[in-house]
Amino acid sequence: MKTCLSTVLLILSFCSAHLFAQEVDTVPINTKGMEIKLKRSPLPSRQGPLNFEPVNIKPLVVNAKVNYWKTKTNIGINVNQAQFSNNWKGGGTNSVAVGGLINYKAEYSKDSYSYVSEVILQYGKIKNKDQLQKKTNDRIYWDNKASFQLSKSWFFFGSVTFESQFDSGYRYYRDGNGDEQQVLISRFMAPGYLTESVGFEYKPVKYFSTRIGTGTARQTFVLDTAVYENKNEVYAVEKGKNIKNELAFQVVTAFDKDIFTNTNLKARYAMFIPYKDFQAKKIDHRLDIALTAKINRFMNTSLTGVMLFDDDTGTNKIQASQTLALGFAFTFPR
Template sequence: MIRNVLIAIVCLVTIEINAQEQKADSVKYWKGGGTTSLNFSQVSLSNWSGGGNNSVAGTFLFKGFLNHKKGKIAWDNTLDLGYGLTKQGDYKVAKSEDRLHLTTKLGYENGHHLFYTAMADFKTQFAIGYKDPLVQSVKISDFMAPGYLQFSLGMDYKPSDNFSLFVSPLTSKMTFVNDDALSHEGAYGVDVDEKMRGEYGASLKMTAQKKDLIKNVNGYTRLDLFTNYSENPQNIDVDWEFGFDMKINDYLSAVFKTNILYDDDIKYINSESIEEGPRVQVKQMFGAGLSYAF
């Protein structure tokens, strides 16, 4: 009887050890992490002779990654989220930041840090955007209006976790405008009353980051380029972002970033509602607040 019990205990322990070894073996091929921050600013005026408005603003930012590498197979995933609100005086609450960007890449290593790679890239925003955000009478964007989905096949040069250069001669780009009013206007390059536009061309995606450019200051950049083979291939769509994360201590940080966009399909509408063609778009943000890295 005792012998049978001992044999059963040994078998259970062996099964548990094997399960733990398999679990550890499967987890060791994964690497993940990210940073999240919540930034605030506030101005309060009382009998201020110089004039001005009371204001309060808050912005939530998140950047995360989850990568898998086993043998010659590499699977990289990144998620970039941002949402910010601001309130000035008696005006309505308006958004100051709004982004949802997900990228996934599956590659097969060919040696010399080169990977045959398939990539999917998705971009949109969370909420309604207005041309006049303080009054909010002219709607110009919403969730999936626009939304961009891009599929690419090409080569990825990745000498380290801090740098990647992906070049694709075969890229499919889909622009979605899932809003009836914006679709009816033919916004973001879709045909009038259509909600999707397909383009085929070539693309480039470069990402780089550098820790401790100077003490406690990290830098990063991302550059996305796309050209349409069949329509004005010389007019290249550009999405370039660069910025700095400045660490104050374990829980306080400051963030500065700039985003520069050019899309030949996005026409600038002036204050008199007259279309003036595409323009370079620039957004800058500086904030300080709570942060956490994992």
């Protein structure tokens, strides 16, 4: 028992001495009059006031020009050929067909003003054995439109459109000997059409638009009397006058969009309603449709069709044409 008490007293004495030593180490010491040198601080010290001077920085000038024009050119060439030997029992006729297409479009857009010019040139011919050459396609189309934006989807526009053909067109028949003969019925500027129109255009999206030409004038030209074929009037132009003027209300709707991957649908419908002699049979309708599928970089296939109703052409029935072609296509710029 005495041993245990002695051990406890020793432990308490040691702890008390340790605590006293700590209290002594933390006792403040008066350093007044003592020469104590502190180490110099590595941080810079401010000597006097700071002076700020402006620095002239030259502006960076970018030498770039804004181009408000966009152009696109499509060139297509189609070639079809068929050849049969003299003893071919399946029947057939040797033939060669060639067709070409040039489509040029230029667009200018700045602020609320825009201008679009589009040129479509088409020509094709076919030659069958023991037959005369015949056209498969022939068209000159040039449309120019300037517009000013009134709201998000409405524009005020003015346009000038020219239409005609390159080559002579013929009506074919067989004579008494069975030989094929031809009679001239059309050629360049016989007929030719020049249409001026002003009105409003509705364009809610980039690929669809509708022009409403409240003030439209059209001139029909027949500058070659050989197409009259002993008639006093062709294409509603009297012989000897060469030109006919009409005032009308016009609607033109256009659609141009890639409906599938590498497949484009382009359609244009035009309706021409003359103010004078207004009758249902005097309203002109024309629908152009082109479906083009791209096979690779240089080849495509196209299906085109035209439906036309124009009493001035000498028939009061719907006229139609259709072409299916496989050929080469080039687009600039790529």
